[in-house]
Amino acid sequence: MIAFLARRNLVRQRARTLLCVLGLAVSTALLYDMALLSSGLKASLTRVLDAIGYDLRVLPSGGLPFSSDAVLPGGHALAAELAALPGVAEAEPLWATTLYLEPRAAAAAAAPRRAVSAFALGLAPERQTMYRIERGAGIPPGATGSPAASGVTPVVLNALAAQALGAAPGDTLLVSATLDAVSGGALRPERLRVAGIGEFRFDMRTQRSLSLRPGDLARIAGRGDDPASFLLGKLAPGGSARTVAARWAALHPETEFHEVSEMLAQVRGQLSYFQQFSLILGTVSLLVTFLLVLTLQTLAVNERQGEIAILRALGLRAPRVVGLVLIEGFALAALALGPGILLGAVAARGLDAILTSSPGLPVGLSFFVFTPGALVRTVGLVLVTATLAGAYPAWLAARTNVALTLHREVT
Amino acid sequence: MKGSEAVVEARHATKLYPMPAGDVRALTDISLAVAAGDYLALMGPSGCGKSTLLNLFGAVDLPTSGSIVLEGEDTGALGDGARTALRLTRVGFVFQRFFLLPMLSAYENVLLPMLEARMPRAEREARAHELLDYVGLANRGDHRPAQLSGGEMQRVAIARALANRPRLLLADEPTGELDEATGDVIARLLARLSADGVTIVLVTHNPALAAQARRTLHLRDGRIVEETYS
Numbered sequence: 124m125i126a127f128l129a130r131r132n133l134v135r136q137r138a139r140t141l142l143c144v145l146g147l148a149v150s151t152a153l154l155y156d157m158a159l160l161s162s163g164l165k166a167s168l169t170r171v172l173d174a175i176g177y178d179l180r181v182l183p184s185g186g187l188p189f190s191s192d193a194v195l196p197g198g199h200a201l202a203a204e205l206a207a208l209p210g211v212a213e214a215e216p217l218w219a220t221t222l223y224l225e226p227r228a229a230a231a232a233a234a235p236r237r238a239v240s241a242f243a244l245g246l247a248p249e250r251q252t253m254y255r256i257e258r259g260a261g262i263p264p265g266a267t268g269s270p271a272a273s274g275v276t277p278v279v280l281n282a283l284a285a286q287a288l289g290a291a292p293g294d295t296l297l298v299s300a301t302l303d304a305v306s307g308g309a310l311r312p313e314r315l316r317v318a319g320i321g322e323f324r325f326d327m328r329t330q331r332s333l334s335l336r337p338g339d340l341a342r343i344a345g346r347g348d349d350p351a352s353f354l355l356g357k358l359a360p361g362g363s364a365r366t367v368a369a370r371w372a373a374l375h376p377e378t379e380f381h382e383v384s385e386m387l388a389q390v391r392g393q394l395s396y397f398q399q400f401s402l403i404l405g406t407v408s409l410l411v412t413f414l415l416v417l418t419l420q421t422l423a424v425n426e427r428q429g430e431i432a433i434l435r436a437l438g439l440r441a442p443r444v445v446g447l448v449l450i451e452g453f454a455l456a457a458l459a460l461g462p463g464i465l466l467g468a469v470a471a472r473g474l475d476a477i478l479t480s481s482p483g484l485p486v487g488l489s490f491f492v493f494t495p496g497a498l499v500r501t502v503g504l505v506l507v508t509a510t511l512a513g514a515y516p517a518w519l520a521a522r523t524n525v526a527l528t529l530h531r532e533v534t
Numbered sequence: 535m536k537g538s539e540a541v542v543e544a545r546h547a548t549k550l551y552p553m554p555a556g557d558v559r560a561l562t563d564i565s566l567a568v569a570a571g572d573y574l575a576l577m578g579p580s581g582c583g584k585s586t587l588l589n590l591f592g593a594v595d596l597p598t599s600g601s602i603v604l605e606g607e608d609t610g611a612l613g614d615g616a617r618t619a620l621r622l623t624r625v626g627f628v629f630q631r632f633f634l635l636p637m638l639s640a641y642e643n644v645l646l647p648m649l650e651a652r653m654p655r656a657e658r659e660a661r662a663h664e665l666l667d668y669v670g671l672a673n674r675g676d677h678r679p680a681q682l683s684g685g686e687m688q689r690v691a692i693a694r695a696l697a698n699r700p701r702l703l704l705a706d707e708p709t710g711e712l713d714e715a716t717g718d719v720i721a722r723l724l725a726r727l728s729a730d731g732v733t734i735v736l737v738t739h740n741p742a743l744a745a746q747a748r749r750t751l752h753l754r755d756g757r758i759v760e761e762t763y764s
């Protein structure tokens with residue numbers, strides 16, 4: 124019955140209920156956005172690292188987070204050594220360096236040549252998880268280190284590199300590790316065939332990237348020492364990263380060994396100011412929710428003292444009157460949840476677009492990421508806060524002096 | 535009159551209202567029993583304690599000293615919950631200003647006490663229709679209080695007061711807000727209720743309304759100064 128009365132009370136004061144719901148929707152939207160922000164980067168980073176799927180990382184000493192100058196010579200041999208350790212399922216070397224590319228047609232044209240630099244990753248195509256093909260095909264697996272039978276080496280470009288070169292799958296490019304200072308083109312170039320266009324997981328927004336087989340990249344760069352910028356390893360089921368780290372440190376003290384989860388924890392620590400920021404603004408939004416419901420319900424109870432006295436005189440127990448006021452606060456918040464979450468989602472999209480357009484951020488990262496936990500936290504906090512905000516007006520309603528109030532209502 | 539026959543009884547009931555300037559004495563040493571089926575009118579000048587006595591009878595308020603025994607229960611010995619339950623099931627209130635809930639229809643206002651008493655749905659719906667028919671408003675059940683006249687609102691209020699078949703109907707100046715003709719309609723309705731066996735205690739300034747009561751008590755300065763029978 125009290126739910127029925129609460130509904131009628133809210134409907135009776137349509138304009139007031141609507142304004143309160145709108146106010147609560149705005150504060151709910153802010154809270155939802157802060158919930159998305161507090162866990163967004165963490166969730167986004169975890170999602171990217173999970174997609175790559177490696178647990179271990181071995182680098183040259185002092186090479187963190189990444190240096191294309193510091194390399195581990197004999198990358199494949201080191202990776203095989205790492206993979207052979209107990210508790211390691213597999214390991215891969217990864218080398219990255221800068222290459223210069225130009226369209227094949229440009230080299231023959233009379234116009235000035237202008238090579239485009241790109242960040243080149245040497246990855247075994249059959250095991251790589253660093254990019255995802257969007258157009259065309261991936262690089263076929265095969266022997267590396269010498270030009271393919273066709274004499275053309277396959278390559279995968281990211282969209283920015285393809286755009287800068289005007290390249291599409293099937294096109295031929297010229298590539299070199301050295302820029303010709305005289306012509307502005309690639310020096311002693313080799314031919315590449317664009318196999319596909321892909322999305323690279325750790326690309327910066329303005330970064331041009333490409334991927335080749337490791338042997339192809341070493342050959343083009345003129346490196347015969349099989350260099351690796353770092354090794355990536357996967358733990359076997361039940362494998363202990365600590366045990367592997369201890370064994371690896373004994374074998375190769377000249378390297379650094381990192382667990383991806385540890386690195387993730389460090390990054391999370393560095394991002395804690397986002398959590399503090401969202402905690403402060405989230406608290407402010409809850410305070411607004413609390414004050415809105417508290418003010419409105421206190422006013423409503425004071426205005427309805429006579430009605431409350433009647434209900435009590437008719438036989439409504441004090442706890443039922445308390446329930447009536449609490450339900451009204453709860454209902455106001457519940458009504459605000461739908462529009463609030465919707466508004467928050469729209470605002471989060473806009474804010475994310477602004478923040479992720481900052482230079483130096485990997486493409487795959489987002490600041491506002493939906494997680495079921497963020498939604499549940501928002502819904503729970505708003506409902507609990509609004510219900511608690513009804514406690515004071517509910518107490519006022521419960522202590523209504525029935526006889527005195529009825530007397531006042533008459534006189 | 536034997537105490538066991540009384541629906542409600544005041545035993546040396548005194549009521550003081552604490553005020554900053556000193557206690558205000560509303561009732562002094564009232565002893566009075568209202569038997570089942572009785573129709574009692576309380577009359578007297580404003581501020582003489584009529585409504586206070588009605589509130590004590592209805593367990594809305596408690597005496598400062600003495601006791602009120604309602605249906606065999608000393609209201610002062612009961613907790614708030616038990617007193618509220620007593621009001622819900624044993625007492626019906628009719629107020630001068632009707633006090634219908636404005637967001638509910640006439641039918642829903644009548645239904646309300648039965649909902650609170652958890653009467654089975656079919657029974658309470660039938661009872662609400664029956665009561666609206668009894669007060670002559672069978673065709674106005676869907677109307678909100680704002681769509682009813684003063685007399686119609688008071689008839690809905692009487693129907694509401696009777697919802698849980700109370701032993702005692704307390705009416706505080708039920709015709710005070712109504713014109714003479716409409717007041718007569720309410721007076722006839724109360725007389726009919728009394729004839730049907732409902733125990734009524736009525737506060738009124740209207741001598742014509744008081745005249746239809748079997749007993750009339752005159753109060754002055756919180757004391758019973760005269761008792762007349764008709």
